[in-house]
Each structure stands twice: as structure tokens, then as C-alpha cells.
Amino acid sequence: MRPAVLNVPTLEKLVSAAVAAPSIHNTQPWRFRLDPDTVTLEIRAATDRGLRHIDPTGRALHLSGGCAVLNLRVAVAHFGWEPVTRLLPRPDEPELLATVRFGGTASAASTPHLYDALWRRRSSRFPFSERPVPAAVLIELAEAAHAEGALLSRPEPAATDRLLRLIRVAEHRNTADPDRAAESRRWAHDPNGEALGMPPETLGPQDFRERIPMRDFGAHRHPAELTARPFENRPSIAVLSTVHDRRTDWLRAGQALERVLLVATAHDVRASLLHQALEWPDLRDQLGQVPDDRHTHAQMVLRLGYGPEGPPSPRRTAQQALAEEPLSVAR
Missing domain, CATH: 3.40.109.10 (NADH Oxidase)
Incomplete structure (x- = not known):
């Protein structure tokens, strides 16, 4: 071309x-x-x-x-x-x-x-089916991460349980911390014409069984206030990590994350991101030890599966993203 x-x-x-x-x-x-x-x-x-x-x-x-x-x-x-x-x-x-x-x-x-x-890529914070993601697709996702200098590991069931417990602890901390709760609520709102933040329809329900700790963007302190539905019994969880933890590694991890998400989207595999434990240094350090005995730096936790496509989140236009720089190229 x-x-x-x-x-x-x-x-x-x-x-x-x-x-x-x-x-x-x-x-x-x-x-x-x-x-x-x-x-x-x-x-x-x-x-x-x-x-x-x-x-x-x-x-x-x-x-x-x-x-x-x-x-x-x-x-x-x-x-x-x-x-x-x-x-x-x-x-x-x-x-x-x-x-x-x-x-x-x-x-x-x-x-x-x-x-x-x-x-077409969208986060789906909704329940997935029990249909497993094929091994060939999981291998392709791992290769996508590796192509960008990152690791995508799938913990064994016992390690997955431990990982979900860490995320649950982080979710409780986030809800109880007044500054973090207020910051989260600020970005979870009806955009009213704004092209930023999380509209209500994108947030998704909580897990009725309380197995998968989905983020409560509204930071409610009373679970009874939240909509709840049963999620999958055995979620397919993957941990994206890097060997080092410098700013360049964070940028590479972001590229790896997006390549993984695009490959998943191409296979009609849905994904949601479980970031809560990564926001607390002590919990993040433990996440880096979940997939195996090697210590790596966890950068993201992904939940993968088949289910409804998530609603689109608003986006700023290209003109807005370039607003500080006049468009002077040829037409």
C-alpha cells in the first residue's frame, strides 16, 4: 500500500x-x-x-x-x-x-x-458465559504481549483465587478511602455533553456471588445500593507484567495491553480490566508473584471471556485532542 x-x-x-x-x-x-x-x-x-x-x-x-x-x-x-x-x-x-x-x-x-x-474494542464489565477461551487464542494473546516486550501469564486456579482476594482487598480499600472514592465518583457520571469519564451504562453490575471484585466506580459504601448479577464461576484471568518497572516499561506495557485487547477483539473475546490492586504498592508487589515463582512487575489484570459487548464510552474528537496545535497540513 x-x-x-x-x-x-x-x-x-x-x-x-x-x-x-x-x-x-x-x-x-x-x-x-x-x-x-x-x-x-x-x-x-x-x-x-x-x-x-x-x-x-x-x-x-x-x-x-x-x-x-x-x-x-x-x-x-x-x-x-x-x-x-x-x-x-x-x-x-x-x-x-x-x-x-x-x-x-x-x-x-x-x-x-x-x-x-x-x-470495535470496548471494555465489557458484564457477566461472561462459562465458555472457555480456546487455548490457541490464549497463545496468540500471549504472543501479542511478547511482541511488545511484556509477559501475559495465566495463573493456575489456586493462584487465581489468591489474586482475586488481593483485588477484593483493594476494592474495599478504595471504597473506604475518602480521597480515592471522591476521585472515582468524579469520573463516574452522566457526561452531559462532556467526552470524558464513565457514563452509568458502561459501569456494569457487581458479582452477586462476590467472587469477581468488579470496580464500584461510584464508591458506594453500602453494597445493597448496587445492582448485582451472577458472574462466571471460573473467570479466565491473565496478568500482564514486565521485567522492569521504569517509565519506558509502563509505556511498553500499555502498548502490549492494547495489542492484546485488539487481538482479543478480533476473536470476539471480551475483556475487562481489574486494576484495583495495582493502585496499592503492597498489593501490587504481591500480584507480581502470582503467575509463578519469578518476581515480575504486574501492570494490568485482565478478565477474558465471551459475553455482551460493552457500551461505548465517550471520546474527545481529534480536533479537541489537537486543540492546542493548529491543523496546518495540506488538505
């Missing part, structure tokens, strides 16, 4: 693809800037949309940014360019998470099914 001309409609499509990525509490903590001289898109952290209490180190913000970088890479390749990516390219500009330069013609190894999947 020959590269397209980078005009305003193409640029807006590329940024819209990046913005379609998942982000913690749908904060969409990124901004984009085009350098027309080098034909490079910069992905910058929107720290004003960071979660000061839930994500004080910015790790989840970097994961979210990494997801956007992966989507942008997929879209750039779809339009015929080779995406040349650099992470944290300027140490004196810590808010600059990555750059993606539009290189020569994309290689034949590009994966068009991922471009289609990025528009």
Missing part, C-alpha cells in the same frame, strides 16, 4: 484512532501535536487529567498513553506509512511520552485486522 497524503482528514483519522484507546477511568490523559517538518506526531501527557489519589506515580497514565501509541502505530501502518516510534525521546520534557514519525512504506507484515478491531 502506498502511503497516503497527510492531509487534515487523514490526520484527524489517525488521531481519532489513537483516542479510541482505553484509559483509566476514561480520563484520556493525552494530547497530540504534529511536527509538520519531520511529519511526526507527539503524544504528550495531559497531567491535568491525571488521577492524583488513584494514580499518584502516573503509572496508569503512562499505560493509557502506551495504549494510544499502539493504536496510532496501527493506524499509521494502515494508511501506508512505517511508524517509527520513540519513547520518552526528550528527558528535559517529561510530559512528552512518545513520538511516532511517518516513515517509508509500511511492511507487508502490517495487520489490517487490528485496525478494524481498534474501532
Whole structure:
């Protein structure tokens, strides 16, 4: 495929693809800037949309940014360019998470099914069926994570039980902590025209059996206030981790997470993210020991299965994401 001309409609499509990525509490903590001289898109952290209490180190913000970088890479390749990516390219500009330069013609190894999947990918916080995910699909998901420098492990049943207990502890802590609870409630609301946050229809119910600790975004202190339904008896859980735990590792983990989610979407496998225990250092440290005896740094816990497609969350437009930078490319 020959590269397209980078005009305003193409640029807006590329940024819209990046913005379609998942982000913690749908904060969409990124901004984009085009350098027309080098034909490079910069992905910058929107720290004003960071979660000061839930994500004080910015790790989840970097994961979210990494997801956007992966989507942008997929879209750039779809339009015929080779995406040349650099992470944290300027140490004196810590808010600059990555750059993606539009290189020569994309290689034949590009994966068009991922471009289609990025528009369809949604988190599903609803009960899944008892139908198992085929082993071949699980292997493909692990390979997708490995391609981005991360590990995707599936703990054995006993380790899964321990992992779910850690997440349950974290969920109780989140609900009881007034600052974190208030921050969560701020982003769980009827958007009323805003393109950020979690509308009520996306939040999903709680597990009636209290086996799978789904996040209570409203931070209710009384479980009777929450809608509850029975979830799957044996959830399919996977842990995404990295060997190191630097900012670059967080960005790589975000790219790995999104590649896993896109491959899952291409196979019609639903996914929800169980992030609660990763927000507490002592619990996160224990998560890194769940899959096996090696100590790794857990970056995300995924629940996989077959079930209803999650409703779409609102997204900012490409014009909004590029609002700080005038669109000056050719039409």
C-alpha cells in the first residue's frame, strides 16, 4: 500500500484512532501535536487529567498513553506509512511520552485486522458465559504481549483465587478511602455533553456471588445500593507484567495491553480490566508473584471471556485532542 497524503482528514483519522484507546477511568490523559517538518506526531501527557489519589506515580497514565501509541502505530501502518516510534525521546520534557514519525512504506507484515478491531474494542464489565477461551487464542494473546516486550501469564486456579482476594482487598480499600472514592465518583457520571469519564451504562453490575471484585466506580459504601448479577464461576484471568518497572516499561506495557485487547477483539473475546490492586504498592508487589515463582512487575489484570459487548464510552474528537496545535497540513 502506498502511503497516503497527510492531509487534515487523514490526520484527524489517525488521531481519532489513537483516542479510541482505553484509559483509566476514561480520563484520556493525552494530547497530540504534529511536527509538520519531520511529519511526526507527539503524544504528550495531559497531567491535568491525571488521577492524583488513584494514580499518584502516573503509572496508569503512562499505560493509557502506551495504549494510544499502539493504536496510532496501527493506524499509521494502515494508511501506508512505517511508524517509527520513540519513547520518552526528550528527558528535559517529561510530559512528552512518545513520538511516532511517518516513515517509508509500511511492511507487508502490517495487520489490517487490528485496525478494524481498534474501532470495535470496548471494555465489557458484564457477566461472561462459562465458555472457555480456546487455548490457541490464549497463545496468540500471549504472543501479542511478547511482541511488545511484556509477559501475559495465566495463573493456575489456586493462584487465581489468591489474586482475586488481593483485588477484593483493594476494592474495599478504595471504597473506604475518602480521597480515592471522591476521585472515582468524579469520573463516574452522566457526561452531559462532556467526552470524558464513565457514563452509568458502561459501569456494569457487581458479582452477586462476590467472587469477581468488579470496580464500584461510584464508591458506594453500602453494597445493597448496587445492582448485582451472577458472574462466571471460573473467570479466565491473565496478568500482564514486565521485567522492569521504569517509565519506558509502563509505556511498553500499555502498548502490549492494547495489542492484546485488539487481538482479543478480533476473536470476539471480551475483556475487562481489574486494576484495583495495582493502585496499592503492597498489593501490587504481591500480584507480581502470582503467575509463578519469578518476581515480575504486574501492570494490568485482565478478565477474558465471551459475553455482551460493552457500551461505548465517550471520546474527545481529534480536533479537541489537537486543540492546542493548529491543523496546518495540506488538505
